[in-house]
Amino acid sequence: MSGPLDTTETGGETHDGVADALAALLPEWLPTQRWFAGKDRDITAVRALSCTTVTEGDPLLLHLVVEVEQDGRLEPYQLLVGSRRAEVPDVAASATIGEVDGATYYEASGDADLTAALLDRMVDGALVDGLLFETEPGAELTAGLRAHPITTEQSNTSLVYGSQYILKLFRKLSPGLNKDLRLHRALREVGSQHIAEPLGSISGTLDGEPTTIGMLQRFMPDAVDGWVMASTSVRDLMADPSVSPEDLGGDFAGEASRLGRAVADVHADLRAALGTEDADAAELERTVTVMLERLDRVADDVPELVPHVPGLRAAFDAMRHHEVPVQMQSIHGDLHLGQVLRTLSGWLILDFEGEPAASVAERSRLRSALRDVAGMLRSFDYAAQQLLVGGPDDPVLADVAMRWARRNRDAFCDGYAEVAGTDPRDAAVLLRALELDKAVYEVAYEHANRPDWLSVPLASIERLMTEGPS
Ligand SMILES: Nc1ncnc2c1ncn2[C@@H]1O[C@H](COP(=O)(O)OP(=O)(O)O)[C@@H](O)[C@H]1O
Ligand SMILES: [Mg+2]
Known part of the structure; x- marks a missing residue:
């Protein structure tokens, strides 16, 4: 499943500067996010490791991996960042990171107009500038569904697509195949009846290793x-x-x-x-x-x-x-x-x-x-x-x-x-x-x-x- 992935290259040339400008805003913003696991120490610096343009235009969807430096600790996190020049919807207003070059940048997991692209890329099996969107063997997915984030979560961010699928984005990243995905795959292989079927994944590269950043599973609306x-x-x-x-x-x-x-x-x-x-x-x-x-x-x-x-x-x-x-x-x-x-x-x-x-x-x-x-x-x-x-x-x-x-x-x-x-x-x-x-x-x-x-x-x-x- 590895390909010529390298998220250390930045995305569309036009957004290089944006990634750095956003990174400069993040020391203030990250501690306000529930999923940010480093609230115990001050942030000394945030650096952009990669910036991928998932959807070009206005609104724009960027996938950003940043490295957060704190006293004695260096940890990578991923962010979905939306940007709009014209009208900023309410959902974006409450998640604003800041303004860069006249556009508003915001945490995009609540923006259904943007997050739909993640599922669509997966259905396409797309490789977008180092981000690989894949479906699991045998999984037949429906594209074009809108998503909303679930609100009960603490440490990650999950998006529910049309009450059919749930996409978990792992916030704090670690190089390599994520254990959640690895065990889900192993359990599916042996026919386990007690898991939500894994349907797809998103991966990039961290420290030179193919790295899981998201996992799609069947969603159980009545559970x-x-x-x-x-x-x-x-x-x-x-x-x-x-x-x-x-x-x-x-x-x-x-x-x-x-x-x-x-x-x-x-x-x-x-x-x-x-x-x-x-x-x-x-x-x-x-x-x-x-x-x-x-x-x-x-x-x-x-x-x-x-x-x-x-x-x-x-x-x-x-x-x-x-x-x-x-x-x-x-x-x-x-x-x-x-x-x-x-x-x-x-x-x-x-x-x-x-x-x-x-x-x-x-x-x-x-x-x-x-x-x-x-x-x-x-x-x-x-x-x-x-x-x-x-x-x-x-x-x-x-x-x-x-x-x-x-x-x-x-x-x-x-x-x-x-x-x-x-x-x-x-x-x-x-x-x-x-x-x-x-x-x-x-x-x-x-x-x-x-x-x-x-x-x-x-x-x-x-x-x-x-x-x-x-
Ligand atoms: N397949 C699913 N169907 C229905 N709800 C789900 C499913 N997967 C997760 N959830 C809901 O999302 C919550 C968080 O999912 P979980 O995988 O535990 O993520 P986290 O790593 O953020 O804790 C669960 O407690 C559950 O309420
Ligand atoms: Mg959990």
């Missing part, structure tokens, strides 16, 4: 987010705490169990498609070391974690006694209820890019499938406790949250065990350590971003400490 479904169920139960979860109309346990089966299916499919490796004692030791280092770092920043450090250390140390080898495989890496969709025919798993904070090399490493299980178990705790955040202490509601989480965590593991043939809870020491490691990560995240929520991972750590490995 419901797992987080939304779970939250509704918790809310129902909290509205009438006297009802036990199993008697509740909105009980989620059946879905949680089906979700467990779907995740186990996906894990088996990933093993079939991409193989496994055995981790020996030395590898396990490295994992323990990484967990202990993270614990120390987070405890330095968050005093509330300090009382739990001895218990957490003991939980991580205990992993050293786990039976080796441990089977490693490609996993999702960032599995939670917001990454799964309930469709009419069952659960789909989305977004295989992996843990946002980890490096690409780190994300692509083979890992224990239990990490994904741990991620989902943490998510049940979050779903249960979210409604308590910021409210007064209410032991009745706290008890409801605990019961809901326990019931659904168990149902998820039951479903997983039915398909996998082994129960994740049997690897209690490992599963507990992985859950606690995730909770430590959450403590750091909440401390930095949503201090009100710190109580959620801390309460879970406390619970896991009291319960001990089952």
Whole structure:
């Protein structure tokens, strides 16, 4: 799929200067964007790496890759930039980057007159000045659909074309084939029933490597987010705490169990498609070391974690006694209820890019499938406790949250065990350590971003400490 691509060459000659002028405006503008991941440090410089003219004329659509320099960090991001000389539509007004040579330049993902071109180029299999638009083998796409951006996203930007397709543009780029696309392709090859079919991709070149910048998938217009479904169920139960979860109309346990089966299916499919490796004692030791280092770092920043450090250390140390080898495989890496969709025919798993904070090399490493299980178990705790955040202490509601989480965590593991043939809870020491490691990560995240929520991972750590490995 690689061609003579080189996005380091700038696009149409007329826009060379524009790219540099835009780059000069971006240090002010980037931090206002939700998807910009570098809000923790000042931007010292932004440089244009490439500028491709996707649609010439007025309005104009440019694809821009910029390198953002911050203290000790250099990261590439992609932007869709529209430009208009005449009338600027409302959508553009709220996304304005600035004026260059009498034209208004703006973030173009909300401009349906411009974004339609991306799908059309894909249908054509176009190579536009180093950007390669491709369809996946066998995919038959309809051109000419208008797009709107979905509003729920945090770290990337996705455009929905006529409720048929969804195009995800990866905002922060890393050289090479994107893990989300790689795993989707692998899962499609083995016939997975639990993914939204990959239909196309866009790639350019970064650091001399063909690099994924976008992925098109089938869109499921009737699907419901797992987080939304779970939250509704918790809310129902909290509205009438006297009802036990199993008697509740909105009980989620059946879905949680089906979700467990779907995740186990996906894990088996990933093993079939991409193989496994055995981790020996030395590898396990490295994992323990990484967990202990993270614990120390987070405890330095968050005093509330300090009382739990001895218990957490003991939980991580205990992993050293786990039976080796441990089977490693490609996993999702960032599995939670917001990454799964309930469709009419069952659960789909989305977004295989992996843990946002980890490096690409780190994300692509083979890992224990239990990490994904741990991620989902943490998510049940979050779903249960979210409604308590910021409210007064209410032991009745706290008890409801605990019961809901326990019931659904168990149902998820039951479903997983039915398909996998082994129960994740049997690897209690490992599963507990992985859950606690995730909770430590959450403590750091909440401390930095949503201090009100710190109580959620801390309460879970406390619970896991009291319960001990089952
Ligand atoms: N195929 C799809 N059908 C319907 N909705 C989808 C589909 N893919 C993604 N979404 C919606 O878009 C959101 C973000 O997608 P995701 O792949 O997780 O992107 P991100 O990397 O930005 O998190 C999902 O949580 C879901 O609500
Ligand atoms: Mg996601």
